[in-house]
Amino acid sequence: MKNKTIALLGAACFVSGAFVARVADNELSVSVLQEAQKVFGLHFSDAQLDSTVSELEDLKKSYEVLRKQDLPNSVAPALVFNPIPVGFTFETQKSAFEVERPQGVKLPKKRDELAFYTIPQLAELVRTQQITSEELTKFYLSRLKKYGPTLECVTTLTEELALQQARQADKEIKAGKYKGMLHGIPFGVKDLLSTRKYKTTWGAMPYKDQVIDEDATVVQRLQEAGGVLMAKTTLGALAMGDVWYGGKTRTPWDVNQGSSGSSAGSAAAVAAGLLPYAIGTETLGSIVSPSTACGTTGLRPTFGRVSRHGAMALSWSMDKIGPIARSAEDCAIVFNAIYGPDGKDQSVYDAPFNYSPSINPKKMRVGYLKGDFAKKYGFRENDQATLDALQKAGVELVPISLPDLPANELAMTISVEGAAAFDELTRSGRDSLLVAQHKNAWPNTFRTARFIPAVEYLQAQRVRSLLVQQMQEALQDVDVYISPSFASNNLVITNLTGHPCVVVPNGFRDNGLPTTITFMGKLFGEAELLSFARFYQSITPHEEKHPSMDFSKKKKS
Template identity: 70%
Template sequence: MKKPYTYTLLGAACFLSGAFAMKLADDKITVDVLRSAQQMIGLNFTDAQLDSATASVAEFREGYQRIRKQPLTNDVAPALQFNPIPVGFEMEQKREKFEVERRKGIKLPANREDLAFYTVPQLAELVRTKQISSEELTRFFLGRLKQHGPTLQCVTSLTEELALQQARRADQEIKAGKYKGMLHGIPYGVKDLLATKRYKTTWGSVPYKDQQIDLDATVVQRLEQAGAVLVAKLTLGELAMGDVWYGGKTRSPWDTSKGSSGSSAGSASAVAAGLLPFAIGTETLGSIVSPSTACGTTGLRPTYGRVSRHGAMALSWSMDKIGPIARSAEDCAIVFNAIYGPDGKDLAVVDAPFNYNKNVDVRKLRVGYLNKDFDRDYPFKESDKATLEALRKAGIELVPIELPNLPARDLTMTISVEGAAAFDELTRSGRDSLMVQQHKNAWPNIFRAGRFVTAVEYLQAQRVRSLLIQQMHEKLKGIDVYLSPSFAGSNLVMTNLSGHPCVVVPNGFQKNGMPTTITFMGQLYGEAKVLALAKLYQDMTDHDEQRPPMAFSSRK
C-alpha cells in the first residue's frame, strides 16, 4: 500500500507532465529529480520520503504518456464544471417579456454615411418600414469594411457571399410579413474564435490561420435565427490575448497609431469606426472591457454560464464568456436577448430569465460604488467623477462598498493552467514557435509555465476562488448594481473569477483624445438591471454618440 505522503508528493511531481517529462521520458525518476522538483514548488520532503515516492511518480509519468495518445481537440471540456452560484443566492424565477421601445419617425439621413453610426433600433425601424432593404444596408457596411478595414486591421474574413444571401432572405421574409424583430436584416460581425461553416476560423493565430471548422457556433446560429446578417469575421489578439494577430495589430479608430487593445480587438474597433452596428466579443480577463475602453464602445460581459460557448475556442473553461459590443446598452440588451440561454451543448449554461423591459424602475435600484478606487489618482478620474455626479443628480443614491480582501490576482493561474491544457498539443508539437508573439509574457511561454503548476496548487486556488464567490455574495447583499473605474484591476480580476456581469460604457475622453469608460457591475444573472442603469446614464449624456475622426465619419 502506498503511504499517505506519496499522494502529497504527487502534487510536486506533476511537473513531469510538462517540459521535464518530455526531457526525461526515457530517464529514470530519481531522488535527485524529485528533490529539484520540490525545491521549485516550495516543498521539503526528506530524501527517504522522496525515495519512497519514485516508483509511484514513474507510474504516473507512464500514465501521462498513455493519456497523451488520446486525441483531445480544443472543444473537449474537462469533466469538472465551474459553478459561480454562492450558497444562499436566490435566482430570479419570474420571466417577463423582453421589450424595447420601437423608434418611431426614424427617416433615412440626408447623408447616407450617417447610417454607420445609427443604433440597432434606428436601423431596425428603417428596415422594418422598408425605407432601406437589408441588402442595401449590408452592401453599405461591406463597403465600409472594405474601405476602412485594412487601415484598422480589424477583419480576418469578409463573409460577403453568405451576407448577401442572408440579407436577401431577410428582405423576402419582411416583405411577406414575417418580421422577426429588431435584429432582422441587421449586419454584424463575430470575433474570429467563433466557428462558421463556410469560412475559416483562425483564432487570430499563425498555426490556425487556415483552420476550417465544420459547424456554426451556437451564437452564430441564434443570430441567424433572429434574422441578423453575418458580414465579417473580426480580428482577435492571437489565441485571445492583446491586439496583435497573424496579420498585424488592430487599431483604435480614435488614433490609428494606437492599438485597439484586446482580445476582442476587431469587434470593438469595427463598431467604434461605424463599420458594423454591433459585433460579438468574448472575455476571459478583460477582453470586452479593455478594447471597449480603447475604442469607446459599449460592451456587455454577461454572467459566466449565460451564453453557450459551443463552437468557440476554449482558453479557460471556467472563465470564458461571450457577449456583445455595440453603440449602446440598449443595443447590447437586444443582442443579448437573442443569444443567451441553454443549448444542451455547453453544460455550464444556466436557464435564468433576462427581464429587460421598460417596466424596470431604475431609480429604485440599490446602487453601490467602489469609493476607495474612485478616490485614487488615475487618468480617468474626472470623467468618472462626472458620471457619479450625473447619477446622483438623476436621483440615484450611491452607497460605498468594498470588495473582498483575497489574493485574486494569484488565482489567475487558472488561465495559465487551463490554457496550457487547451493548447497542450500546440505546445508539445513545438508549433507554438510559429506564433507571432514570443516574448516571456506571450502565450508560448505562459502555456509552458502553466505546466509547472501542480494539480494540488491549482485545486487549492479553486478552493480560494470558492471563498471569493461566497464573500462577493456577502459584500453585495442589498446591492443591485455597483460602479467601478474600468481601470480597477482588482475589480476586473475578481469579477471575472466570480463570474459577475458588467457593462462598460464610454464616459469621456483623455487629454490625448482617447476614450474613457466606466464599468457598471451587476449581481449574478442581473444583466437586465445593469443594462437598465447604463441606459439611463446614456440617455442623460451623449458620450455613446461621439464619433471618431473624419477618416471614419462624415462629420465629428
C-alpha cells in the same frame, strides 16, 4: 549534471495532474526530485522522495497513454465551474422582452451617418422598408472594405453569405414574416467563434487556415433571429492583446494606437461604424479593454449565461461571450437573442432575462467602490463626472468594498486551463509560430503553467469558492455598483466570480482616446444592469460621439 537535472526537471513537475514532459530514456531519481521540489517550495526528505520514485515513473507512463487520446480544444473538462453562492437564487419566471421602438426614424441625408445608427434605428428603417437589408449590407460591406485594412480589424469577410442572408431577410420581411429587431441587421463575430464554410483562425498563425465547419451556438442564434453575418473580426492571437497573425488592430480614434484586446476587431469595427454590433468574449478584460480603447459599449454577461459551444476555449471556468455595440440597449437586444441553454454547453443556466422599460433605475440600490475612485489615475475626472451626473439625476450612491482575498494570485487559473487547452501546441513546438514570443506571451505562459502543481491549482479554486461566497455577502445590499473600468481588483475578482458588467464610454483623455466606466451587476442581473446603463446613457451624450474617419490625418506608423 546540472544540464541533465534541468532537462529532467520538466519530467518531475505536475501540471493540472500531469507531468510537463517526457525525457526519453531517462529515469527519475531522488536527486532529480530534490531539485524539482524547489520549484514548488516543498521540503520532502530523501527517504520520502525515494518512496515516490517508482510511482512517479508509473504516472509518466500513464501520461503517455493519455496523451494519445484525441482532445481537440472543444472538449471540456468534467469539472464545471459553479458561480452560484450558497443561498443565492435567481428568477425563474420569464416575461416578454420589451424595447421601445423609436419614432419617426428616417434615412439620413448624408448616407455615412447611417453607419452610427443604433440597432432600433436600423431595425425601424428595415421594418418600414425604407432601406432593404441587402442595401444595408452592401453599405456596411463597402465600409469594411474601405476602412477595415487600415484598422486591421477583419480576418475574413463573409460577403457571399451576407448577401445571401440579406436577400432572404428581405423576402421574409416583405412577406410579413418579421422576426424582430435583429432581422436583416448586419453583424460580426470575433474569429474564435466557428462558422460553417469560413475559416476560424483564433487570430493565431498555427490556425490561420483552420476551418471548423459548424456554426457556434451564438452565430446560429443570431442568424435564426434574422441577422446577417458580415465578417469574422480580429482577436489577439489565442485571445490575448491586439496582435494577430496579420498585424495589429487599431482604434479608429488614433490609428497609431492599438485597439487593445482581445476582442480587438469587434470593438474597432463597431466604433468605426463598419458594423452595427459584433460579438466579443472575455476571460480577463477582453470586452472591457477594447471597449475602452474604442469607446464602445460592451456587455460581459454572467458566467453561465451564453453557450460557448463552437467558441475557442482558453479558460473553461472563466470564458464568457457578450455583445459589443453602440449602446446598452443595443447590447440588451443582442443578448436577448443569444442567452440561455443549448444542450451543448453544460455550464449554461436556464435563467430568464426580463429586460423591460418598466425597470426604474432610480429605485435601484447603487453602490460604488469608494476606495478605487479615490485613487489617482489617468481619467479620474471623467469617472467623477459620471458619479456627479448620476447623483444629480437622483441616484443615491452607497460606498461598498470588495472581498479582501488574494484574487490576483488566482489568475493562475487562466494559465493552467489555457496550457491544458493548448497542450498539443506546446508539446509539438508549434507555439513558435505565434507572432508574440516575449516573456509574457502565451508560449512562455503555457510553458510556465506546466510547472504549476495540480494540488496548487485546486487549492486556488477552493480560495475561489470563498471569493464567490464573500462577493454574495458584499453585494447583498445593492442591485448594481460602479467601478473604474481598470480597477484591477474589480476586474480580476468579478471575472473569477462570474459577475456581469457593462462598460460604457464616459469621456476622453487628453490624448483624444476615449475612456469608459464600468457598471457591475448581480449574478444573472443583466436586466437591471443594462437598464441602469441605459439610464446613464440617456442623461449623458458620450455614446453618441464617433471618430473622424479621415485616417490620412493620422497615418499609421
